[in-house]
Amino acid sequence: MAIGKVVTSEEAKEIDKSGKFNRQQNHFTTPFGDQPGMLPVESGRYRLLWAAVCPWAHRSIIAIKLLGLENVISIGKASPIRTEQGWEFSLDHNGVDPVLGIRYLPEIYAKTDPQYSGRATVPTVVDVKTGKVVNNDYFNLTYYWETVFKPFHKADAPDLYPDHLRADIEAFNQTLFHELNNGVYKAGFAQSQSAYEEAYHLVFNRLDELEKRLAHSRYLFGDQITDSDIRLYVTLARFDVAYYSVFNTNRNRLVDFPRLWAYARELYQIPAFGLTTDFQAIKQGYCLGNHAKNPHDILPLGPDISIWNTPI
Structure with missing residues (x-):
């Protein structure tokens, strides 16, 4: 599979003329829920891709652990060192994510949207049924784990978003x-x-x-x-x-x-x-x-x- 273009911060236009860093907007932001057009809330349907270095991804992992969702949302882990080809699944056998069959994260972004011009980021949520990215909205992901995934929470899960x-x-x-x-x-x-x-x-x-x-x-x-x-x-x-x-x-x-x-x-x-x-x-x-x-x-x-x- 083609890796897809690996985009730098400059190419993503994250540095303005004054030298300030302005983080790119998330592209895949469809919410999880039970309303039309939302991502269905199902056990075993989604895979969360993360890297231990990344704070945005780390907070989703902490919430999933606290809420007991490990058996509901599968986890794929990239190497902490992002390569010139993007986040790499070199921690896995043969350097390939065992569920999605990708070596580099930009591969699945290219498969999902060949016209996507931003950076391929973690956390990324992939629908394992389609093999495509459905959400990379790191700011809101924990809210979804805490609310609409509540039917799957463990019995003694804390209420993180009362x-x-x-x-x-x-x-x-x-x-x-x-x-x-x-x-x-x-x-x-x-x-x-x-x-x-x-x-x-x-x-x-x-x-x-x-x-x-x-x-x-x-x-x-x-x-x-x-x-x-x-x-x-x-x-x-x-x-x-x-x-x-x-x-x-x-x-x-x-x-x-x-x-x-x-x-x-x-x-x-x-x-x-x-x-x-x-x-x-x-x-x-x-x-x-x-x-x-x-x-x-x-x-x-x-x-x-x-x-x-x-x-x-």
């Missing part, structure tokens, strides 16, 4: 995305000093606010873990090991924020968070992949990740 908090969670998640989740990328991918400095201050202003918020709350919305905690965690988990050095967001490390650091460790020590957090893969993806200018492929030895298991 009705009475949904408006607050959605508003919080929008701010979190623009100022922190994607803010670190705005700093790391900036191509002008002014664009970098604007993003840098955005990131640390938000971290300062979150440090204050956690003085009055165990989690972001009280004593229960919500969708927002997953979204914050995946950025915090990558902060010291990648963003601090590779993206130059280096005013402070996560460990320099006492409350955020304790909060992140508490979440890490929950299996759905910790067992899906692969610090080695994160380092490989950011330091050896296309995020860093590292011509000799030197993989940093630090930081010490054993401290994530220290008592809260």
